[in-house]
Amino acid sequence: MDWFWFFTLYSVLGCLLEIVFARLTRSRPDRKRLLVLPLCPVYGLGACLCLLAAPAVRDNPGLLFLTGAAVCTAVEYLMALWYERVLGVAFWDYSGQRGNLWGRVCVPFSAAWGVLALCLVYWVHPAVFAFVRAIPAALTPFAFVAVCADLIVSGVMLRRTRDRACLRWYDQFRA
DSSP: OOOHHHHHHHHHHHHHHHHHHHHHHHHOOOOOOOOOSSHHHHHHHHHHHHHHHOOOHHHHEEEEEEHHHHHHHHHHHHHHHHHHIOOOOSSSSOTTSSSTTTEEEEEHHHHHHHHHHHHIIIIIHHHHHHHHHHHTTTHHHHHHHHHHHHHHHHHHHHHHHHHHGGGOOOGOOOO
16 A cells, blocks of 8 residues: 555645645645645655656656656646546646647656656655555545545535635634
């Protein structure tokens, strides 16, 4: 179940990265996560695919940068299609960015994916791997059910409303 934890933890880290990026760039802190859990699945999936790269790719920083950029850009594009066509929502739009492809992906963020792949493989994953190994096995089934339930409920709500605002339940508590 290590891969479940890798997906989940990298989805959380991706959510945190989105929050930091929004604050640093003073852009709109848009919700790109699930209903309850702070998970951004595009990051979890992209990270897992980068980690599955052959050792020859992982051991060559230039090749890892290019592969990470390509793989994560493909994941981002396919996830954008999934969100648009299946769930009826768009979580991001790069139409204003240079080198964009139908607003779903763009060159600057593809380069960022490459840099993130380098950070992931060389610095972040060794620590995450050790952390995952320390998680008690008995916790995994409960976490798995929670993540799957949130994925399903979030997906159903998005598909029914076709509006990302349905995930912003916490707005009712703001004064």
